[in-house]
Amino acid sequence: MNRIALVTGANRGIGTEICRQLGQLGMTVILTARDSFKGEAAAERLRAQGLDVRFQQLDVREQASVEEARAMVLRQFGRLDVLVNNAAILLDEGVRFLDISYELLQTTFIVNTFGPFLTCKAFIPTMREHRYGRIVNISSEYGQMAQQTSDTSAYKLSKLALNGMTRILAEELAGTNIKVNTMCPGWVRTEMGGPSADLSVEEGADTAVWLATLPDDGPSGGFFQGREALAW
Numbered sequence: 661m662n663r664i665a666l667v668t669g670a671n672r673g674i675g676t677e678i679c680r681q682l683g684q685l686g687m688t689v690i691l692t693a694r695d696s697f698k699g700e701a702a703a704e705r706l707r708a709q710g711l712d713v714r715f716q717q718l719d720v721r722e723q724a725s726v727e728e729a730r731a732m733v734l735r736q737f738g739r740l741d742v743l744v745n746n747a748a749i750l751l752d753e754g755v756r757f758l759d760i761s762y763e764l765l766q767t768t769f770i771v772n773t774f775g776p777f778l779t780c781k782a783f784i785p786t787m788r789e790h791r792y793g794r795i796v797n798i799s800s801e802y803g804q805m806a807q808q809t810s811d812t813s814a815y816k817l818s819k820l821a822l823n824g825m826t827r828i829l830a831e832e833l834a835g836t837n838i839k840v841n842t843m844c845p846g847w848v849r850t851e852m853g854g855p856s857a858d859l860s861v862e863e864g865a866d867t868a869v870w871l872a873t874l875p876d877d878g879p880s881g882g883f884f885q886g887r888e889a890l891a892w
């Protein structure tokens with residue numbers, strides 16, 4: 661069966677690579693980005709590799725934008741099978757907690773945590789209707805409880821909350837064939853990870869693609885890195 665997948669924040673970095681790997685598995689991939697020009701260019705690069713990749717504008721901060729993407733997906737494909745919540749921002753690297761502003765904390769949560777909330781709200785109903793869904797939240801080991809120390813804390817708290825939301829959703833969807841998992845890609849060479857990071861984007865995307873293609877008896881409500889369980 662031809663699966664339909666949507667990836668947020670996919671104009672660069674790990675998001676583009678997840679699109680590429682899902683496309684290589686034969687899925688129809690909706691590559692989304694907040695910037696239409698950059699997103700269409702990334703989709704075009706993947707289409708040039710022979711992959712079925714469509715572009716849709718999606719800014720995860722905007723409920724109307726999420727709604728538009730949902731309407732397009734349902735109009736064109738009638739369902740969504742795979743949702744990868746990849747879009748994120750890191751605005752407070754190395755900054756101490758009491759030195760961040762309320763605005764920075766809010767902005768970080770709006771993209772990293774509330775964005776996935778909006779996309780899940782938008783797409784879970786069609787997954788329920790078709791009795792299939794694989795939701796992958798791209799988190800970070802910075803979302804682990806043990807990592808909650810006083811630097812980079814807006815980002816860390818937003819990922820901690822994303823992990824919590826993953827568990828809440830998995831419980832709410834228990835008994836359905838919709839699996840929701842969260843994961844850390846590792847330290848990856850992207851604009852966010854920087855050039856000294858350990859992993860290539862190919863390696864960073866691997867666990868996300870594994871979770872996006874879990875069999876019906878696969879896990880839900882888990883936290884993973886390198887295809888292995890990671891401590892909360």
Ligand SMILES: NC(=O)c1ccc[n+]([C@@H]2O[C@H](COP(=O)([O-])OP(=O)(O)OC[C@H]3O[C@@H](n4cnc5c(N)ncnc54)[C@H](OP(=O)(O)O)[C@@H]3O)[C@@H](O)[C@H]2O)c1
Pocket residue numbers: 668669670671672673674675693694695698718719720721745746747748749771798799800801844845846847848849850851852853854857
């Ligand atoms: N790289 C690492 O070492 C690392 C480690 C742990 C976790 N992660 C996680 O992995 C995921 C991908 O990270 P990356 O390294 O590929 O980061 P990246 O290169 O900075 O890419 C982030 C992507 O998110 C998009 N984005 C930002 N705000 C958005 C919004 N409001 N709506 C839609 N898209 C938006 C960006 O679009 P623009 O180009 O328009 O800004 C970009 O496409 C993130 O969730 C990140 O937290 C990365």
